[in-house]
Amino acid sequence: xxxxxNDPKKKEGWPNEPNKRCDKVYLxxxxxxxxxxxxxxxxxAGYFRDTDLSKxxxxxxxxxxxxxxxxxxxxxxxxxxxQDLYMISNVEIDIExxxxxxxxxxxxEKEKDKFVLEISDCRLIVKTVDLMDGLSxxxxxxxxxxPARYGxxxxxxxxLFITGGRYDFSANLFTEEVPRRVxxxxxxxxxxxxxxxxxxxxxxxxxxARAYHDAQEHLxxxxxxxxxxxxxxxxxxxxxLYVFQMTNAQCCL
Numbered sequence: 001x002x003x004x005x006n007d008p009k010k011k012e013g014w015p016n017e018p019n020k021r022c023d024k025v026y027l028x029x030x031x032x033x034x035x036x037x038x039x040x041x042x043x044x045a046g047y048f049r050d051t052d053l054s055k056x057x058x059x060x061x062x063x064x065x066x067x068x069x070x071x072x073x074x075x076x077x078x079x080x081x082x083q084d085l086y087m088i089s090n091v092e093i094d095i096e097x098x099x100x101x102x103x104x105x106x107x108x109e110k111e112k113d114k115f116v117l118e119i120s121d122c123r124l125i126v127k128t129v130d131l132m133d134g135l136s137x138x139x140x141x142x143x144x145x146x147p148a149r150y151g152x153x154x155x156x157x158x159x160l161f162i163t164g165g166r167y168d169f170s171a172n173l174f175t176e177e178v179p180r181r182v183x184x185x186x187x188x189x190x191x192x193x194x195x196x197x198x199x200x201x202x203x204x205x206x207x208x209a210r211a212y213h214d215a216q217e218h219l220x221x222x223x224x225x226x227x228x229x230x231x232x233x234x235x236x237x238x239x240x241l242y243v244f245q246m247t248n249a250q251c252c253l
Contacts, residue, residue, distance in 0.1 A: 045074040
């Protein structure tokens with residue numbers, strides 16, 4: 001699982017950070033990467049997908065049970081690192097890493113022995129490129145005229161406390177409570193309503209096809225050979241995530 005940069009304040013094992021960076025990284029991993037990547041390369045980051053939901057985290061526990069020491073490699077999930085450009089030479093970057101609480105990092109049964117996570121060694125792997133002398137001089141001349149600029153897409157996540165017993169509720173996005181039982185959901189931005197035709201959800205009678213299709217469509221996975229592993233049945237029972245396309249740049253919420 002991609003590692004986060006900041007150490008949020010700990011409360012009952014879950015991050016209490018303003019932008020909920022840890023939860024955002026988790027959702028980015030689940031929704032943005034195909035199953036092929038999750039079942040292959042992401043194993044080195046400690047990601048193991050459980051197909052049997054009755055044995056949650058069973059595959060993740062096995063590698064740790066074989067040895068007290070476990071080696072893993074993961075990317076740093078920070079806005080500056082989530083873009084394709086290389087940093088110019090002789091730039092100083094300060095990176096501060098802090099460990100999450102054990103309750104958040106280790107999913108374990110309460111009646112079993114208590115386990116803790118300790119980092120014995122940590123190294124930063126940096127990818128570098130050797131440039132031709134002529135190109136290096138061109139870059140140096142441009143830097144004399146203007147500073148280097150990097151386009152960064154900054155995103156954030158905020159948690160909402162969800163209460164039960166309510167069937168409709170109007171609230172400003174990410175500021176107030178939303179209902180636990182959702183029958184219809186829509187967003188209003190710049191005078192436009194998303195989706196244009198309202199949902200009429202009834203999960204008990206399996207009426208949620210359009211919400212599932214829109215989620216996969218706006219993630220760029222509908223009618224393709226790629227998959228993020230979120231099946232139609234999983235959307236109903238465990239992973240109900242609504243996705244809205246709100247701009248022409250294919251940005252989704």
